[in-house]
Amino acid sequence: MNPATELRPIPSEPTLRRLPWYLAYVSLLKSQGVGHISSTAISKEINVDASQIAKDLSVLRIKGKTRIGYQVDELEQALGNFLGFTASHKAVMMGVGSLGAALISDRGLQRFGLDVVAGFDTDPSIIGNVIKGVPVFDVSELPVRRKAYDAEIGIIAVPVDHAQQAADMLVQAGVKALWNFTPFRISVPPGVVIENTSIYADLAVIYNRLSACRR
């Protein structure tokens, strides 16, 4: 156990979810050649209390200077490192239909540290395909391939009625974290990380707010 790792504070989920906003803004400032930024200035742009921002950024263990603020370069790097975006995290894709293939094609995820190394499917017309360099295998090969790639993350992009089954297979094959793109609520054994995306819920919120505006 690395003592430095042990000392690192575990941030709350709301903090973790705000940090990428700061990173996006700081990266923009960097591209504009800005040298320093204060939490007050971030606050004006991001619409989060400056005191909350200072508290969130304290998990990074870097210090802003009075009146000058944080050094933009240092803050960007510290945020990227802390969030895990600068490391490479191997993932396998379960289901290479429309959504799975789209997610593999979005190499933008790589800039956030996600390296999809292989896809798995049951459809003979999909198995054997290579999408942006990522091979698609028969799902029966999952345990062996997962181990060979040493992939820790399993992305679930199968039809909703196969979501739980896909999750069970991924966990069985040794995956430690699941990223669920289906709207199905998956059950996982203790110790397995599960994160659900909300893109369908996002759509429901958009539609509802739009129809409320029309009243």
Added chain:
Amino acid sequence: MNPATELRPIPSEPTLRRLPWYLAYVSLLKSQGVGHISSTAISKEINVDASQIAKDLSVLRIKGKTRIGYQVDELEQALGNFLGFTASHKAVMMGVGSLGAALISDRGLQRFGLDVVAGFDTDPSIIGNVIKGVPVFDVSELPVRRKAYDAEIGIIAVPVDHAQQAADMLVQAGVKALWNFTPFRISVPPGVVIENTSIYADLAVIYNRLSACRR
């Protein structure tokens, strides 16, 4: 103003975000030929209190029967209608790079009522392309095309340093709701709906939980 519309309760955002989970489960039950389902049975599967589920479902104004529960067909249809997934909502895509093209290619979004009718970009190598039947135009054509299509929703999939500019252009062109896929916190005028996806924040949470498990 339709009196029926006026009477429809406006659900809270947490309720709105849970309803798609119920829909996914109810659709699964329907595919399995199940006729009725109680909120208690949904609760066991979804891990939400049965009383909360009953309260959430009360916005649908359909009645479950004592001991039998809700009729699965009726519940699925009511959920889909209420969430806006059974209607068609026209959207334009700002930015047809890796992510924008991937989102257009994911025709699965159509099953949730999202109809991406056109893409817009500044890159001459992308303008003029047609992706799964969706044409990509020069961004200068946005105002005219937006109006011709009567698209209410603008999806933002541009690089983070162009996110605010893209949002401003969409609002200027008459879009009423923005769906922001960048991690940048966009400002919009009052009355414009803004919904931010959290896929990068999801990744940060996954990486952090994985590294916490390793300790």
